Amino acid sequence: MKLHRINAIILHYWYHSKRSLPRVMDVFYWPTMELILWGFVSQFLERTALNAPGVASFLLGGVILWGVFITSQHDVTIAFLEDIWSRNIINLFVSPLTVWEYLLGGIAVGVLKTFVIIGYISALAGLLYHFNLFTLGFSLIPFIANLFLFGIAAGIFISAIIFRYGTETQILAFSLGFLLQPISAVFYPLAILPSFLQFIAWSIPATHVFEGMRGVFAGSGFSALHFWWALVLNLVYLILASIFYARMFRRVRELGLLSKVE
Secondary structure, three states, X not given: OOHHHHHHHHHHHHHHHHOOHHHHHHHOHHHHHHHHHHHHHHHHHHHOOOOOOOXXXXXXXXXXXXXXXXHHHHHXXXXXXXXXXXXXXXXXXXXXXXXXXXXXXXXXXXXXXXXXXXXXXXXXXXXXXXXXXXXXXXHHHHHHHHHHHHHHHHHHHHHHHHHHHOHHHOHHHHHHHHHHOHHHOOOOOHHHOOHHHHXXXXXXXXXXXXXXXXXXXXXXXXXXXXXXXXXXXXXXXXXXXXXXXXHHXXXXXXXXXXXXXX
């Protein structure tokens, strides 16, 4: 066993890590997001009696509904990445298939998976924790719809970036949810966030969904204000993401990069 060879391997990983965004994120990004998220959860629990009604509902409802956003976003981006990884993307787009047909196919799969996941995880939460998500009643429908639309908009935006700049940016497909979760007030009220983050949170559709969910669980009824905020923001983001995607796709074809997306 030679020390200089061990040192060579250490240097090998060091130089590789400096050029690898995922490795840098392992050191700084993920721990930071975890600290921020659970720091805010801790503050919320400190200010709330642990046996106060609604606390468990806020947390479990947040976990289940957040899965809607993650699933819909992943169904657009991960499916796209799988076609890149298998080098199938060029085969798809030399066929008569249009870019919008490709996207809509992924979205349709996302709708089906969302219903399956909601049904499964709700049943599991009921079995393990006696929690019934369907006490939200008909308000559950607009909550799920808005989270699904937000996930689709995010997925289209990320896919456009990967399309143009390659799989070096694929970390966005896995990290965006962790970035948005702490400032989307998933597990705690918006008021827990610092004032400057509250301003940012208002521009995130998911924030309005979870504020609305907590209002229903707390007995305040369905909030039309948060519903319309979420819907309008989603429509704006969907339009902008679609325009961006179309431009990136056109740019890739103009530069002849379609066969080199990897």
